[in-house]
Amino acid sequence: MSPRRRDAEGTAAARAERRAELLATAAEVFATRGYAATTVREVADAAGILGGSLYYHFDSKESMADEILSTFLNEMWAAYDRVLAADLGARDTLTALVAESFGCIDRHRPAVVMYQNESRHLATGPRFAYLTESRRRFEEMWMTLLERGVREGAFRADLDIALVYRFIRDTVWVAATWYQPGGRLTAAQIAEQYLAMVLGGIQHE
Amino acid sequence: MSPRRRDAEGTAAARAERRAELLATAAEVFATRGYAATTVREVADAAGILGGSLYYHFDSKESMADEILSTFLNEMWAAYDRVLAADLGARDTLTALVAESFGCIDRHRPAVVMYQNESRHLATGPRFAYLTESRRRFEEMWMTLLERGVREGAFRADLDIALVYRFIRDTVWVAATWYQPGGRLTAAQIAEQYLAMVLGGIQHE
Amino acid sequence: MSPRRRDAEGTAAARAERRAELLATAAEVFATRGYAATTVREVADAAGILGGSLYYHFDSKESMADEILSTFLNEMWAAYDRVLAADLGARDTLTALVAESFGCIDRHRPAVVMYQNESRHLATGPRFAYLTESRRRFEEMWMTLLERGVREGAFRADLDIALVYRFIRDTVWVAATWYQPGGRLTAAQIAEQYLAMVLGGIQHE
Amino acid sequence: MSPRRRDAEGTAAARAERRAELLATAAEVFATRGYAATTVREVADAAGILGGSLYYHFDSKESMADEILSTFLNEMWAAYDRVLAADLGARDTLTALVAESFGCIDRHRPAVVMYQNESRHLATGPRFAYLTESRRRFEEMWMTLLERGVREGAFRADLDIALVYRFIRDTVWVAATWYQPGGRLTAAQIAEQYLAMVLGGIQHE
DNA sequence: GATGAATGAGCGTTCATTCAT
DNA sequence: CATGAATGAACGCTCATTCAT
Numbered sequence: 001m002s003p004r005r006r007d008a009e010g011t012a013a014a015r016a017e018r019r020a021e022l023l024a025t026a027a028e029v030f031a032t033r034g035y036a037a038t039t040v041r042e043v044a045d046a047a048g049i050l051g052g053s054l055y056y057h058f059d060s061k062e063s064m065a066d067e068i069l070s071t072f073l074n075e076m077w078a079a080y081d082r083v084l085a086a087d088l089g090a091r092d093t094l095t096a097l098v099a100e101s102f103g104c105i106d107r108h109r110p111a112v113v114m115y116q117n118e119s120r121h122l123a124t125g126p127r128f129a130y131l132t133e134s135r136r137r138f139e140e141m142w143m144t145l146l147e148r149g150v151r152e153g154a155f156r157a158d159l160d161i162a163l164v165y166r167f168i169r170d171t172v173w174v175a176a177t178w179y180q181p182g183g184r185l186t187a188a189q190i191a192e193q194y195l196a197m198v199l200g201g202i203q204h205e
Numbered sequence: 206m207s208p209r210r211r212d213a214e215g216t217a218a219a220r221a222e223r224r225a226e227l228l229a230t231a232a233e234v235f236a237t238r239g240y241a242a243t244t245v246r247e248v249a250d251a252a253g254i255l256g257g258s259l260y261y262h263f264d265s266k267e268s269m270a271d272e273i274l275s276t277f278l279n280e281m282w283a284a285y286d287r288v289l290a291a292d293l294g295a296r297d298t299l300t301a302l303v304a305e306s307f308g309c310i311d312r313h314r315p316a317v318v319m320y321q322n323e324s325r326h327l328a329t330g331p332r333f334a335y336l337t338e339s340r341r342r343f344e345e346m347w348m349t350l351l352e353r354g355v356r357e358g359a360f361r362a363d364l365d366i367a368l369v370y371r372f373i374r375d376t377v378w379v380a381a382t383w384y385q386p387g388g389r390l391t392a393a394q395i396a397e398q399y400l401a402m403v404l405g406g407i408q409h410e
Numbered sequence: 411m412s413p414r415r416r417d418a419e420g421t422a423a424a425r426a427e428r429r430a431e432l433l434a435t436a437a438e439v440f441a442t443r444g445y446a447a448t449t450v451r452e453v454a455d456a457a458g459i460l461g462g463s464l465y466y467h468f469d470s471k472e473s474m475a476d477e478i479l480s481t482f483l484n485e486m487w488a489a490y491d492r493v494l495a496a497d498l499g500a501r502d503t504l505t506a507l508v509a510e511s512f513g514c515i516d517r518h519r520p521a522v523v524m525y526q527n528e529s530r531h532l533a534t535g536p537r538f539a540y541l542t543e544s545r546r547r548f549e550e551m552w553m554t555l556l557e558r559g560v561r562e563g564a565f566r567a568d569l570d571i572a573l574v575y576r577f578i579r580d581t582v583w584v585a586a587t588w589y590q591p592g593g594r595l596t597a598a599q600i601a602e603q604y605l606a607m608v609l610g611g612i613q614h615e
Numbered sequence: 616m617s618p619r620r621r622d623a624e625g626t627a628a629a630r631a632e633r634r635a636e637l638l639a640t641a642a643e644v645f646a647t648r649g650y651a652a653t654t655v656r657e658v659a660d661a662a663g664i665l666g667g668s669l670y671y672h673f674d675s676k677e678s679m680a681d682e683i684l685s686t687f688l689n690e691m692w693a694a695y696d697r698v699l700a701a702d703l704g705a706r707d708t709l710t711a712l713v714a715e716s717f718g719c720i721d722r723h724r725p726a727v728v729m730y731q732n733e734s735r736h737l738a739t740g741p742r743f744a745y746l747t748e749s750r751r752r753f754e755e756m757w758m759t760l761l762e763r764g765v766r767e768g769a770f771r772a773d774l775d776i777a778l779v780y781r782f783i784r785d786t787v788w789v790a791a792t793w794y795q796p797g798g799r800l801t802a803a804q805i806a807e808q809y810l811a812m813v814l815g816g817i818q819h820e
Numbered sequence: 821g822a823t824g825a826a827t828g829a830g831c832g833t834t835c836a837t838t839c840a841t
Numbered sequence: 842c843a844t845g846a847a848t849g850a851a852c853g854c855t856c857a858t859t860c861a862t
Contacts, residue, residue, distance in 0.1 A: 039851080039853080040853060041852085041853095051854085052854075055855075061854090
């Protein structure tokens with residue numbers, strides 16, 4: 001590897017790293033204060049630079065949100081696709097999907113919070129069409145799984161499938177709003193408990 | 206009762222009715238677009254008047270949010286207090302609370318959505334201290350109930366109580382974001398299904 | 411005419427009048443300082459209001475430029491079309507067109523200056539496509555007239571027509587940059603002298 | 616000449632050449648987009664370097680404009696002074712001045728366009744006082760020439776001298792906005808035609 | 821000579837709010 | 842009660858400029 005090549009890589013890598021740093025900061029602030037209510041100056045303050053300086057790295061406030069959300073969704077779908085490719089039974093697939101979801105919350109908490117709070121509003125712009133598409137695919141995936149589970153006798157047949165879908169979806173993702181990495185419970189422990197509740201109910205038998 | 210008195214009451218009643226109308230409109234728009242992203246003009250447009258005219262009825266955009274949220278919370282607590290006063294067993298109390306919660310969603314859907322999306326942000330101002338207080342009381346009420354339920358043998362003892370609390374809280378309230386009055390399922394039917402899931406789990410036994 | 415009708419008309423008229431006032435001010439400032447170099451606050455200062463207040467009347471800085479230029483061009487073409495409809499000989503048509511042009515300069519001086527200085531730059535946006543179209547029609551009209559004049563024996567045949575076109579076009583319109591309504595010479599007097607020069611040359615015979 | 620001396624000269628010459636290159640690029644961009652509307656980055660892009668790098672060569676955007684305009688004006692006045700020193704008759708002086716002017720347009724087209732479009736605006740700063748002074752001298756020179764021409768019987772006496780001055784000035788310089796070096800007509804041919812028009816008029820006798 | 825990250829003033833624009841009518 | 846013109850603070854963003862490397 002020539003020194004020039006190494007330099008170029010070093011520069012590009014440093015740049016990417018800085019972007020990632022700034023995006024992590026921005027995601028944190030957006031998640032805490034809300035995207036619309038957060039000013040670009042607040043993000044910059046949190047990053048220790050001036051408002052205008054953010055525009056050296058990003059085109060716009062919107063493009064920060066875009067990059068934060070798409071990075072998260074890409075990783076989420078990669079994880080989901082691995083689970084689906086494993087071709088497990090309905091119950092085990094559900095278990096694995098919930099576990100992966102909590103893993104995403106663990107690694108992308110601010111992005112998940114943003115997704116919860118802002119996607120409905122952001123999705124109206126053409127730039128965020130992928131949010132709508134992701135939501136559609138997500139619903140499709142879960143509905144298919146739940147229907148299969150009922151067919152296979154793994155899940156109760158007396159429940160409204162669409163309602164169960166929303167029940168699980170909301171239950172899992174809203175956890176991002178209160179989950180704290182490094183808190184009393186790990187993401188895996190929370191996933192385990194959630195699965196116990198969702199599968200078995202909270203009632204003593 | 207003198208004619209003057211009656212007039213004054215008529216005027217005051219008309220005024221209150223107009224306020225309520227405007228607040229219902231505002232809540233709808235705030236819930237749809239998000240409080241921060243909604244302009245006063247959008248609220249006024251939806252009400253068929255001009256932006257400035259809202260200020261005859263309300264001090265500020267914030268005071269609209271205040272009135273919307275406090276009206277909802279007051280009614281919610283009145284309903285909860287009636288349930289608690291009935292002194293039922295843990296399981297029946299839980300059932301009644303969930304039913305009442307879905308009733309609130311039915312009657313105050315936009316306010317509940319606002320509460321979900323904005324309360325964290327709004328609660329930072331002193332004017333909205335009651336949001337924090339309500340959240341505290343809510344948690345206290347549910348934790349007490351769940352602990353009692355475990356003690357009484359109504360609920361499973363192997364679950365993390367704090368997690369169950371959040372599980373139920375989120376499950377119930379997030380429903381406001383998709384619930385449509387007059388849709389396929391009534392609020393009561395949704396409540397019933399939710400209770401079936403929460404109590405019994407989705408797994409076929 | 412009902413009082414309501416009269417009121418509505420009065421309001422609409424007052425509004426249109428205010429717009430016209432503000433546009434006249436804006437045109438003056440744009441012409442003096444240059445469109446790009448003029449800030450919205452400078453326009454507002456000249457109008458005695460605050461920067462933001464302009465946006466009650468206009469969508470954007472660009473829409474002010476648009477309205478100023480299109481108003482001027484519409485009137486100019488109306489005048490030109492009247493001349494062309496009169497079906498005069500080439501010499502008299504040229505005389506009448508030059509006279510009307512100076513009339514436009516007299517009534518729309520700042521707009522003409524803006525057109526001179528900014529149209530090339532503004533015309534790149536789709537909103538100002540009419541500037542390009544007007545320029546095309548203008549050239550076509552003049553070229554046709556000059557060719558006819560040569561054919562009819564009214565104008566010299568030894569000159570490059572395209573050059574004569576530019577000669578006249580520039581000569582006439584650039585006058586807007588120094589013409590002062592109410593100055594030593596009226597627009598009509600300037601037109602007369604210009605015609606004498608253009609038609610007869612400055613050389614003593 | 617010592618090697619050191621030769622190196623220094625070589626360096627200084629190379630530096631001056633790079634400056635001239637960059638100024639030519641800058642003038643082109645300023646003329647095309649307008650000085651105020653052109654960003655330093657656009658100039659740098661056109662030169663194939665980064666925005667900040669221009670500041671190694673120039674103090675500021677303004678100093679680029681300064682150097683472009685003063686270089687042009689210095690050369691123009693050198694040419695004019697040569698003409699005036701020849702002590703020709705009024706008609707021949709006018710002919711020579713117009714020819715030299717078109718020569719300037721040929722060699723300094725972007726600078727002339729900038730001068731046309733921006734000098735009024737730039738001249739307000741003290742740094743560009745020479746623009747005002749040049750304009751004054753220019754007017755003085757032409758007015759003196761025209762008055763002499765009328766006295767000598769070379770030019771018509773029935774025209775307003777001040778108007779004739781502006782007529783010629785505008786006619787000549789505005790040509791820079793459409794002249795293309797290497798186009799259908801050379802600068803000398805355009806000058807010839809312009810002189811034919813200005814001196815003899817466009818009318819057939 | 822040139823880079824690239826940052827600065828900071830200022831821009832066009834928005835919007836909650838006021839108030840004379 | 843409502844209008845509509847205006848306010849003024851703040852916003853997202855731009856850009857001439859600086860400077861360590």
